[in-house]
Amino acid sequence: MTDSGTIHFGTGGWREIIGDGFTRANVRRITQALCDRMAAEGVDESGVVVGHDRRFLSLEASRWVVEVLLGNGIPVTLIERPAPTPMFMWTVRNLGCAYGLAVTASHNPALYNGIKVFTEGGRDAEVAVTDAIAARANALGEADIVAVAPEAVADHPLLTVQMSLNWYLDAIIEKLDMETIRHRHLHIVLDPMFGVAQTSLQTVLMTARCQVDVINDRHDALFGGRMPSPTAATLEPLKQAVLERKADLGIATDGDADRLGIIDDTGAFLHPNQILVLLYHYLLTTKGWHGPAVRNMSTTHLLDRVAQAHGEVCHEVPVGFKWISAKMDETDAVIGGESSGGLTVRGHIAGKDGVYAGSLLLEMVAASGKKLSELYADILATYGRLEMVEAAYSFAGKRKAELEHRLFTDHDLPDFGHAISRVRWDDGCKVYFANDGWVTIRFSGTEPVLRVFCEMPTLAEAEQVSALVAGRLGLT
Incomplete structure (x- = not known):
C-alpha cells in the first residue's frame, strides 16, 4: 500500500483501500495511462476487455474504466456481470485484444479494491508494463483524462457488452x-x-x-x-x-x-x-x-x-x-x-x-x-513428506525501511541450527538447508506484511525455524 495519491502495482496488480487509494480519480488515471500506452504502441484499435468481481464499487469502477477507454476511441468488450478473473484473461486471448482490465482485489480483505492488467494473449502484465503504466498515471491530472459522459456509454458504437460465460x-x-x-x-x-x-x-x-x-x-x-x-x-x-x-x-x-x-x-x-x-x-x-x-x-x-x-x-x-x-x-x-x-x-x-x-x-x-x-x-x-508453516506479520509503516535494511543490507539472519547449502537474495531472502528444507522471508506485493514460509522434513523443525526468524526480527 502506498500514499493515497501515488499509484503502485504489486505482484498481483494495483490494490488500495477503498476511499483512500482506491478512488474514481485513481481508476481514471490508470485507465488513461493505459490508453496513452496503447496509442504509443499503435494497438489502440485492437480493443480492451473489461470485467469486475463482486466487491464494493467494482461495478461502478468498471464503468469509470469504460468511460475513459471509449473517450480515447478504444473498442471495449465489457463483461457486464461479476465473473472470474481467469475468464477475463481467456477472453483477452480469445478475442485477440491487446489488453484487459479486471476490477478486483482478489483475496485481499473487503476494504480493498484494485485493478489487474492483462496483456496480449491473456497474460498477467509484466513488471515493466505495470511500472510504466503507474509512472504515467502518477504524472496525470484530472485535466489530462479524456472520457465520455456516463450517459453516452450504453449506445456507444465502440462498446460490445457480453453477458455469457459459455465460451x-x-x-x-x-x-x-x-x-x-x-x-x-x-x-x-x-x-x-x-x-x-x-x-x-x-x-x-x-x-x-x-x-x-x-x-x-x-x-x-x-x-x-x-x-x-x-x-x-x-x-x-x-x-x-x-x-x-x-x-x-x-x-x-x-x-x-x-x-x-x-x-x-x-x-x-x-x-x-x-x-x-x-x-x-x-x-x-x-x-x-x-x-x-x-x-x-x-x-x-x-x-x-x-x-x-x-x-x-x-x-x-x-x-x-x-x-x-x-x-x-x-x-x-x-x-x-x-x-x-x-x-x-x-x-x-x-x-x-x-x-x-x-x-x-x-x-x-x-x-x-x-x-x-x-x-x-x-x-x-x-x-515422502515435507511440512510447511506460513506466517504473515503486519508492521508499522516506519518499520519497513528498518526491516529491509536488516534483511537485505545487513543480511541479519538467525543461527538456524541447520547446515545451509545456499542463500538467494533476488526476491526477498530464501535460505536452502542441506536437509531438503528451506525458509523464505519477503515483503508481500499486495499487503503491508512480511511473509515467512518454511518447509522442513518435520512440522516441529518448520515451526522452530519460522519462530527463529520472527524472534530475530522482532515480529509478532
Whole structure:
C-alpha cells in the first residue's frame, strides 16, 4: 500500500483501500495511462476487455474504466456481470485484444479494491508494463483524462457488452474427461466464498452430473466477515458442510476465482501445495503427459521430488504468477503453481484459474476410483513428506525501511541450527538447508506484511525455524 495519491502495482496488480487509494480519480488515471500506452504502441484499435468481481464499487469502477477507454476511441468488450478473473484473461486471448482490465482485489480483505492488467494473449502484465503504466498515471491530472459522459456509454458504437460465460466454460469442459466424471456420481460442496465462482464452477460440476450443494453464495461485499481467501481457517464452514453431508469433497475459490481451496472427504484441508503435487502426479502418470513443473520460491519442494522421479525438472521462479506463466512457455511445462492457491496447466490460459483447477481435481478423483484422502496418502507413500508453516506479520509503516535494511543490507539472519547449502537474495531472502528444507522471508506485493514460509522434513523443525526468524526480527 502506498500514499493515497501515488499509484503502485504489486505482484498481483494495483490494490488500495477503498476511499483512500482506491478512488474514481485513481481508476481514471490508470485507465488513461493505459490508453496513452496503447496509442504509443499503435494497438489502440485492437480493443480492451473489461470485467469486475463482486466487491464494493467494482461495478461502478468498471464503468469509470469504460468511460475513459471509449473517450480515447478504444473498442471495449465489457463483461457486464461479476465473473472470474481467469475468464477475463481467456477472453483477452480469445478475442485477440491487446489488453484487459479486471476490477478486483482478489483475496485481499473487503476494504480493498484494485485493478489487474492483462496483456496480449491473456497474460498477467509484466513488471515493466505495470511500472510504466503507474509512472504515467502518477504524472496525470484530472485535466489530462479524456472520457465520455456516463450517459453516452450504453449506445456507444465502440462498446460490445457480453453477458455469457459459455465460451470460457466450454473451453474448460472440452479439456475434461466428462464421461469418467459423470459415471462416478460425486457429491460436491461448493463454496465460492461470496465471490464470483458459483455460476461458472457449478455449471461445470452439474454438466458432469455431480450432486452439488452450494454455501456462501449470496452477494456479500464483506465476504461474511472473513478474508475471501481459501485457507484452513476460512474454510471451516466448508469443512463442516462436507462432513455433515458426507460429501466426496469440498471446493472453494477466492473472491475472484483464480485461487483454489479443497476440503477432502475426511474434512481435512488440502493445502495448495498438496493440490499442485497431486495434479502434477496425475497428469504425468494417469494422463501420460511429459514435461517439467514450475513453482515459485515459496512453494513446496515435494513438487521437485515428483519431477525427479519421472525424469523431469522443477523450475523455481520469483513470486508473482507472471514469472510462472513465462517459465511455463519457455520450458513447455506441464503445470505451474504457487503455495497461495493459484495454478494453471499446459494448454489453458497463461494465468491461474481456480475454476479449471477445481474441475481438473474432480476429474482426478473420478478417474482414480479412490477417495481424495487416499490419493494423498499414496503421494506421501511414494514421495515422502515435507511440512510447511506460513506466517504473515503486519508492521508499522516506519518499520519497513528498518526491516529491509536488516534483511537485505545487513543480511541479519538467525543461527538456524541447520547446515545451509545456499542463500538467494533476488526476491526477498530464501535460505536452502542441506536437509531438503528451506525458509523464505519477503515483503508481500499486495499487503503491508512480511511473509515467512518454511518447509522442513518435520512440522516441529518448520515451526522452530519460522519462530527463529520472527524472534530475530522482532515480529509478532
